[in-house]
Amino acid sequence: MTKAEKTRNFIVEKTAPIFNMKGYAGTSLNDITAATGLTKGSIYGNFANKDEVAMAAFDYNLKNVSTRIEAEMNRQTSIKDKLLVYIDIYQKFIDGSVSAGGCPVLNTAIDADDTHPELRGRVLKAVLDWKNKIGKLVEAGIANKEIYADQNPEQIALTIIAMVEGGIMISKLTSKTEYWGLITGSLKKYVDSLG
Amino acid sequence: MTKAEKTRNFIVEKTAPIFNMKGYAGTSLNDITAATGLTKGSIYGNFANKDEVAMAAFDYNLKNVSTRIEAEMNRQTSIKDKLLVYIDIYQKFIDGSVSAGGCPVLNTAIDADDTHPELRGRVLKAVLDWKNKIGKLVEAGIANKEIYADQNPEQIALTIIAMVEGGIMISKLTSKTEYWGLITGSLKKYVDSLG
DNA sequence: CCTAAAATATACCGATCGGTATTTTGTTAT
């Protein structure tokens, strides 16, 4: 890893939580230099513009979530338990112990939806990938009789994502972890009812 | 209504969709003057600062949702049908036929959560009021035997809000109304299972 | 119709915005 690559990673690591909290328009180059201790010249020596930093920051935040989910999912055996992994992982996004500012998918979706097509495209792909992943899990669950055959994998995927993301919004806004407990309680019951 | 009050309302009406789409940091005073055709002097003759315009815009967007929901709810007789009113109303937020930019509660919650305490306070109140409203509906449903007595009103309220807001995020981002149909399909089944 | 007050427009403020050309510093291979 060259010096430039190291610095690039360093900048992304330091700015990713800021973009996640303040959004694209709300994060200034001054924020970026302050967080990294570097100067504007150095930032622009490693990135073409603010857009590129924002994209890399989103990718970093997304990968951070994905790898944690992947790891925890591999520790579960049943499909239903795999589907419920999101509950434990996203708990950490609410109390702030992981990636300050909440879920990057939700934040960036709202932030970039009507303002930043490039960023929007990245979040869109993330949501569709997520939907496909859950859909395939459900299909596997149907195949091994864990889930009823008449269930719609796409519908289940969308419902789980909606509940998780909506739940994060509520719990983060209110700072009430017991709300997250109640919402995920409904989610557990829902997943249990699938088969 | 004095001239100043008219102008104030006019400014709020014209800027409310912009704040809803671009967020607080993303909406500039130039956006405000462009949308209204007024000058900065006129804006600041009616509002102390950008914050005040943003607050008034949020209040306006929120009231817009609330009154529509209230009206549609009064047309329903059963508690379950009242709970399902959100589905039809929010449909219009996704296709953009009402208040461009999606649900103001969701947008402002994400936008202001970590950046704007005053605005955050307003959204927080909106969500808690919403939760209480659904909670009381559920209690009424329990009282008239429409809903099982062992159901938790607070949990039901939070679950419905989470599904609706999460569903809006997904449907707006993907521009797929069929996704909204699938998610609200789950919501209908959920509400139906309550009693 | 005229005047006083209210409302809007004009012109400007310093600060900050994203971005860049140039210089200085740090690194690395010979």
Added chain:
DNA sequence: ATAACAAAATACCGATCGGTATATTTTAGG
């Protein structure tokens, strides 16, 4: 050790930011 190169810092750019003091226009009451 030094030359060649890469990387970071400095100093600056025009544009836009939110905000204001002042001048002009519009409104409303007598």
